Amino acid sequence: MQTPVAKLHPVSEAPRPHGRPGKRKLILDAAIRVFARVGYHRARISDIAREAGIAYGLVYHYFRNKEEILGRVFEERWGAFLEAVETVGKREESTREQLVSVAGLVLGAYQLRPEWVKVLVLEIQRSSRFAEPGQLRAVSRLFQLVAQILRRGQERGELRRGVDPDVASMIFLGALEIAVTSLVLGVTRIDEGESAETYCRRVGATVVDVFMNGVSHT
Amino acid sequence: MQTPVAKLHPVSEAPRPHGRPGKRKLILDAAIRVFARVGYHRARISDIAREAGIAYGLVYHYFRNKEEILGRVFEERWGAFLEAVETVGKREESTREQLVSVAGLVLGAYQLRPEWVKVLVLEIQRSSRFAEPGQLRAVSRLFQLVAQILRRGQERGELRRGVDPDVASMIFLGALEIAVTSLVLGVTRIDEGESAETYCRRVGATVVDVFMNGVSHT
Amino acid sequence: MQTPVAKLHPVSEAPRPHGRPGKRKLILDAAIRVFARVGYHRARISDIAREAGIAYGLVYHYFRNKEEILGRVFEERWGAFLEAVETVGKREESTREQLVSVAGLVLGAYQLRPEWVKVLVLEIQRSSRFAEPGQLRAVSRLFQLVAQILRRGQERGELRRGVDPDVASMIFLGALEIAVTSLVLGVTRIDEGESAETYCRRVGATVVDVFMNGVSHT
Amino acid sequence: MQTPVAKLHPVSEAPRPHGRPGKRKLILDAAIRVFARVGYHRARISDIAREAGIAYGLVYHYFRNKEEILGRVFEERWGAFLEAVETVGKREESTREQLVSVAGLVLGAYQLRPEWVKVLVLEIQRSSRFAEPGQLRAVSRLFQLVAQILRRGQERGELRRGVDPDVASMIFLGALEIAVTSLVLGVTRIDEGESAETYCRRVGATVVDVFMNGVSHT
DNA sequence: CATGAATGAGAATTCATTCAT
DNA sequence: GATGAATGAATTCTCATTCAT
Numbered sequence: 021m022q023t024p025v026a027k028l029h030p031v032s033e034a035p036r037p038h039g040r041p042g043k044r045k046l047i048l049d050a051a052i053r054v055f056a057r058v059g060y061h062r063a064r065i066s067d068i069a070r071e072a073g074i075a076y077g078l079v080y081h082y083f084r085n086k087e088e089i090l091g092r093v094f095e096e097r098w099g100a101f102l103e104a105v106e107t108v109g110k111r112e113e114s115t116r117e118q119l120v121s122v123a124g125l126v127l128g129a130y131q132l133r134p135e136w137v138k139v140l141v142l143e144i145q146r147s148s149r150f151a152e153p154g155q156l157r158a159v160s161r162l163f164q165l166v167a168q169i170l171r172r173g174q175e176r177g178e179l180r181r182g183v184d185p186d187v188a189s190m191i192f193l194g195a196l197e198i199a200v201t202s203l204v205l206g207v208t209r210i211d212e213g214e215s216a217e218t219y220c221r222r223v224g225a226t227v228v229d230v231f232m233n234g235v236s237h238t
Numbered sequence: 239m240q241t242p243v244a245k246l247h248p249v250s251e252a253p254r255p256h257g258r259p260g261k262r263k264l265i266l267d268a269a270i271r272v273f274a275r276v277g278y279h280r281a282r283i284s285d286i287a288r289e290a291g292i293a294y295g296l297v298y299h300y301f302r303n304k305e306e307i308l309g310r311v312f313e314e315r316w317g318a319f320l321e322a323v324e325t326v327g328k329r330e331e332s333t334r335e336q337l338v339s340v341a342g343l344v345l346g347a348y349q350l351r352p353e354w355v356k357v358l359v360l361e362i363q364r365s366s367r368f369a370e371p372g373q374l375r376a377v378s379r380l381f382q383l384v385a386q387i388l389r390r391g392q393e394r395g396e397l398r399r400g401v402d403p404d405v406a407s408m409i410f411l412g413a414l415e416i417a418v419t420s421l422v423l424g425v426t427r428i429d430e431g432e433s434a435e436t437y438c439r440r441v442g443a444t445v446v447d448v449f450m451n452g453v454s455h456t
Numbered sequence: 457m458q459t460p461v462a463k464l465h466p467v468s469e470a471p472r473p474h475g476r477p478g479k480r481k482l483i484l485d486a487a488i489r490v491f492a493r494v495g496y497h498r499a500r501i502s503d504i505a506r507e508a509g510i511a512y513g514l515v516y517h518y519f520r521n522k523e524e525i526l527g528r529v530f531e532e533r534w535g536a537f538l539e540a541v542e543t544v545g546k547r548e549e550s551t552r553e554q555l556v557s558v559a560g561l562v563l564g565a566y567q568l569r570p571e572w573v574k575v576l577v578l579e580i581q582r583s584s585r586f587a588e589p590g591q592l593r594a595v596s597r598l599f600q601l602v603a604q605i606l607r608r609g610q611e612r613g614e615l616r617r618g619v620d621p622d623v624a625s626m627i628f629l630g631a632l633e634i635a636v637t638s639l640v641l642g643v644t645r646i647d648e649g650e651s652a653e654t655y656c657r658r659v660g661a662t663v664v665d666v667f668m669n670g671v672s673h674t
Numbered sequence: 675m676q677t678p679v680a681k682l683h684p685v686s687e688a689p690r691p692h693g694r695p696g697k698r699k700l701i702l703d704a705a706i707r708v709f710a711r712v713g714y715h716r717a718r719i720s721d722i723a724r725e726a727g728i729a730y731g732l733v734y735h736y737f738r739n740k741e742e743i744l745g746r747v748f749e750e751r752w753g754a755f756l757e758a759v760e761t762v763g764k765r766e767e768s769t770r771e772q773l774v775s776v777a778g779l780v781l782g783a784y785q786l787r788p789e790w791v792k793v794l795v796l797e798i799q800r801s802s803r804f805a806e807p808g809q810l811r812a813v814s815r816l817f818q819l820v821a822q823i824l825r826r827g828q829e830r831g832e833l834r835r836g837v838d839p840d841v842a843s844m845i846f847l848g849a850l851e852i853a854v855t856s857l858v859l860g861v862t863r864i865d866e867g868e869s870a871e872t873y874c875r876r877v878g879a880t881v882v883d884v885f886m887n888g889v890s891h892t
Numbered sequence: 893c894a895t896g897a898a899t900g901a902g903a904a905t906t907c908a909t910t911c912a913t
Numbered sequence: 914g915a916t917g918a919a920t921g922a923a924t925t926c927t928c929a930t931t932c933a934t
Contacts, residue, residue: 599856606889614890614891619884620880623853623876623881627853627880628849630851630852631848632848633848634844634848634852635844635845635848659841662837662838662841662842665836666837666841666888667888669887669890670887671827671834671886672833672834672886672887673833
């Protein structure tokens with residue numbers, strides 16, 4: 021079974037005429053790295069500028085302030101993630117396969133771009149921006165997409181009906197989130213012999229297995 | 239089946255001779271409220287002092303600095319929580335009952351003291367203190383305690399053997415954590431007719447149900 | 457008696473070959489409006505450029521820096537004003553008529569181009585440029601022109617000799633200046649029924665009347 | 675005839691228990707000097723702190739920001755000035771004597787505390803604070819007080835009735851203001867042989883003379 | 893001539909922490 | 914213990930000015 025690899029494109033931007041760097045993107049990418057390294061609050065604009073290799077003031081040419089940078093990172097990264105999940109939801113697959121895909125998306129994203137996930141998971145939730153209805157809605161959307169997958173599973177008779185799809189969605193994503201978080205925070209030490217990739221695959225499989233079949237004896 | 243209520247005592251302290259307020263405790267409790275309200279980074283010492291109703295120079299009599307306050311909050315609150323979970327693990331109950339108890343502990347804690355949970359969930363993990371081995375170990379401990387409950391369940395034959403108890407522990411706690419977080423952040427809107435208490439009870443039951451039996455058809 | 461209308465031409469410039477807009481003039485006129493609106497210090501080059509409808513790098517083609525803009529505004533506007541007053545001084549009229557003309561010039565200018573007056577009155581005096589001998593001399597010149605009118609009035613026997621013409625000049629212009637300033641600042645609220653024009657005419661007449669005859673009983 | 679000397683007390687403050695410096699006052703007085711020297715906009719908080727001989731941050735202990743400092747300076751200094759004028763208005767004197775007193779107050783203030791006058795005259799009017807109704811009202815109050823003196827003069831038959839007291843008030847104060855401003859700006863060079871005091875006395879007398887009797891021949 | 897991206901010095905403001913009383 | 918005045922390093926943000934295209 022082929023776990024489709026997450027396709028999280030770099031920060032999008034209008035195509036540039038002369039193939040020049042694109043300072044805006046430079047700044048956003050640098051910001052992600054800095055946020056991932058030291059956290060949003062400890063990140064200084066000067067750090068971001070240095071990381072991007074540009075002058076201090078230019079950051080303010082493109083963004084009103086630090087918070088807007090975080091907001092844009094969120095919008096663009098999270099948006100891409102949502103799209104990928106949405107695509108999975110539209111596929112003609114069994115519910116189980118869809119859940120495997122979503123798990124692969126979440127865990128694969130971490131493998132591919134650990135800094136992005138770190139920022140999405142650790143920083144954006146804490147920022148005051150998160151209080152904004154727009155961001156809340158964006159996060160809720162993920163829960164709804166998964167809930168929809170589950171609801172369809174029930175309708176198709178693949179899943180039993182006794183479980184509230186909204187709560188189940190939370191359970192599934194919560195399990196994945198903790199797996200990622202504990203990786204990010206280093207709570208989970210990956211064994212010497214195991215690559216991050218194998219670990220992710222193993223965890224993903226286990227999550228789906230437990231979620232589908234439970235831990236109890238038949 | 240009686241879900242044991244979480245017993246999260248207020249910040250402990252040596253018994254005070256004259257029954258006087260106990261400024262240290264006053265500060266810690268105020269700090270929790272302030273951290274919960276505005277987050278650790280945005281919280282100013284003066285906010286905590288005002289909240290505690292004391293002069294803000296006094297904070298430095300009791301704590302070296304702001305970070306130490308967070309550290310103490312963590313130690314005392316998290317310690318109490320660990321103890322409660324540990325107690326559950328020692329009970330002579332079925333694994334299912336133990337899991338129900340742990341879920342009740344987590345969700346009940348939120349009901350009882352939402353600010354504490356908010357701080358534990360949102361702030362302490364992000365602080366630099368968390369990098370300290372001591373705190374990491376303390377968090378890992380929770381995962382280990384639950385993993386131990388699950389391992390015992392497998393040994394007793396209550397749970398099937400095919401699942402890694404460490405990963406399953408993550409799944410179980412992750413599900414609970416998201417449930418709490420979404421409550422904290424307000425992602426989940428509780429229906430008009432449903433009290434927070436009923437909601438917690440319902441979610442706890444669903445989590446244990448899914449965790450035990452899975453979502454798929456038998 | 458005909459009050460001669462102030463003739464304050466727009467910012468002068470060399471005649472343009474193709475009748476094209478004339479960016480330099482565009483900038484100066486825009487600068488006056490912006491200075492009038494927010495004051496010299498708060499005015500940003502970008503504000504001026506936006507007001508003029510041009511790119512803001514272009515401002516630096518025409519002017520060395522912000523201060524030079526203010527300097528040019530002063531030179532051109534104040535110069536025009538001085539010329540007008542000088543012309544009045546050369547007319548074959550009674551001193552009273554000349555004073556009425558000067559009052560009309562000052563108050564009329566406000567009616568015609570309140571922004572110009574605002575900038576001349578409020579901003580230019582405060583700028584560091586004002587410390588320059590050239591600008592001080594330019595302002596002094598107005599006082600001298602009026603003093604000269606008064607001196608001639610004394611020589612012709614129209615005015616009594618006991619008053620120092622220099623001090624009297626200050627009094628006359630001071631009275632007019634406050635009248636204008638209070639209009640500019642909105643201290644003086646013009647009555648509903650009275651147009652700005654009527655108000656200016658009335659104040660001008662009163663100023664000349666008081667200045668000529670005093671307020672006391674004969 | 676005794677020209678009553680202006681009584682402009684230093685920045686008032688609650689009496690201090692131990693006769694200690696009183697940092698708040700220190701800051702306000704330093705601010706006045708700095709504003710007078712370089713103007714409000716060019717004055718840096720650090721300048722004020724250095725001038726006051728205190729640490730940078732302490733300024734923010736007492737004032738929210740630079741603008742509030744200017745506001746307080748205005749309130750306290752202008753308030754004292756208004757009181758002094760009000761007192762003059764209540765005296766049992768001829769209108770002429772009262773006007774002489776007001777002129778003495780204005781010109782005397784300059785002699786006594788040129789920096790204060792400089793700041794009141796040059797800076798506060800320009801600040802955005804001035805747009806506040808409170809400050810506008812405070813300035814209007816001065817005009818009203820003088821207008822009242824004139825109105826009473828008309829009622830008592832000391833002044834002729836044909837002149838609008840409000841306009842006349844503007845004329846009188848405008849004359850004085852220009853006299854002070856030109857002193858402040860150095861437009862008026864005092865002759866070698868004449869002390870500032872004599873000059874002020876002479877100008878005050880001339881202003882009142884012209885204002886009462888006019889410049890024309892009887 | 894025009895454009896607006898890029899630069900960076902400068903200033904305001906915050907707030908943890910110290911310290912005299 | 915308790916208070917809050919005092920300190921000043923750290924950071925954000927602004928905006929005049931330069932420069933490549």
